[in-house]
Amino acid sequence: MPEGPFMFYLKEKVQPFVGEKVISTTGASAKVDINRLVGQPILDFKTHGKEFFICFPDFSIRIHLMLFGYYRINEQKPDGKLQLGMQFEKGELNFYACATSLIEEPLDQVVDWTTDIMNPQWDPEKALAKMLKKPKMLACDVLLDQDIFSGVGNKLKDEILFETRVHPESLIGKIPDQKRIELVAVAQSKSFDHLEWERKNRPEGEMKIHYQKVCPRDHNSIDLKTLGKTKRTAYFCEVCQVLYD
Numbered sequence: 001m002p003e004g005p006f007m008f009y010l011k012e013k014v015q016p017f018v019g020e021k022v023i024s025t026t027g028a029s030a031k032v033d034i035n036r037l038v039g040q041p042i043l044d045f046k047t048h049g050k051e052f053f054i055c056f057p058d059f060s061i062r063i064h065l066m067l068f069g070y071y072r073i074n075e076q077k078p079d080g081k082l083q084l085g086m087q088f089e090k091g092e093l094n095f096y097a098c099a100t101s102l103i104e105e106p107l108d109q110v111v112d113w114t115t116d117i118m119n120p121q122w123d124p125e126k127a128l129a130k131m132l133k134k135p136k137m138l139a140c141d142v143l144l145d146q147d148i149f150s151g152v153g154n155k156l157k158d159e160i161l162f163e164t165r166v167h168p169e170s171l172i173g174k175i176p177d178q179k180r181i182e183l184v185a186v187a188q189s190k191s192f193d194h195l196e197w198e199r200k201n202r203p204e205g206e207m208k209i210h211y212q213k214v215c216p217r218d219h220n221s222i223d224l225k226t227l228g229k230t231k232r233t234a235y236f237c238e239v240c241q242v243l244y245d
């Protein structure tokens with residue numbers, strides 16, 4: 001599933017379409033009347049965690065790529081399940097196999113930007129306070145909680161825990177205060193590292209623990225387990241990641 005940095009990079013790539021009018025639309029979106037977009041100018045693109053927004057004067061379109069969604073800029077995938085395609089005077093933007101919806105309200109009323117780890121309004125204090133309310137939650141689950149860390153996905157989760165040397169099964173309430181603060185800070189810095197990897201087109205090549213077989217610190221074999229309430233695969237090192245329980 002695409003994580004926050006992947007969507008953030010998409011936003012960067014589609015900037016040439018800001019201010020452009022939609023000339024025509026195609027696609028099978030069940031929830032969006034795609035004809036409504038025709039003749040409308042795109043005011044902005046925004047992201048919130050794993051969600052992508054296309055902002056028009058009177059409404060916005062929300063796109064979630066879910067597990068298998070993808071996009072094409074200025075090209076098409078002929079056999080793809082096109083949900084929303086927009087054609088402009090110069091170029092086109094196509095979204096496939098994704099969930100789409102239309103939002104009538106101003107985005108600021110329905111989206112809490114302070115939970116988005118890559119947004120300038122990101123509030124680390126708020127994230128810390130929310131974590132403290134879940135002392136029995138495992139570190140691997142809390143990092144995937146989109147109400148706290150919008151945008152962090154399974155790969156980033158593993159990288160954040162490795163960087164901070166926290167075992168994924170650590171209980172939030174048992175992690176020392178300083179370490180919890182570090183977790184929140186690294187969650188943000190790793191997300192921006194990941195954005196750099198996306199820009200270089202090697203998001204997986206730079207990962208230190210996810211998809212690896214050997215720990216780069218101590219050369220211990222990396223453990224691979226399905227953990228937590230979220231039941232997601234975790235890559236971690238039993239030797240250098242401390243279990244707080």
Ligand SMILES: [Zn+2]
Nearest residue numbers: 215218237240
């Ligand atoms: Zn290690």
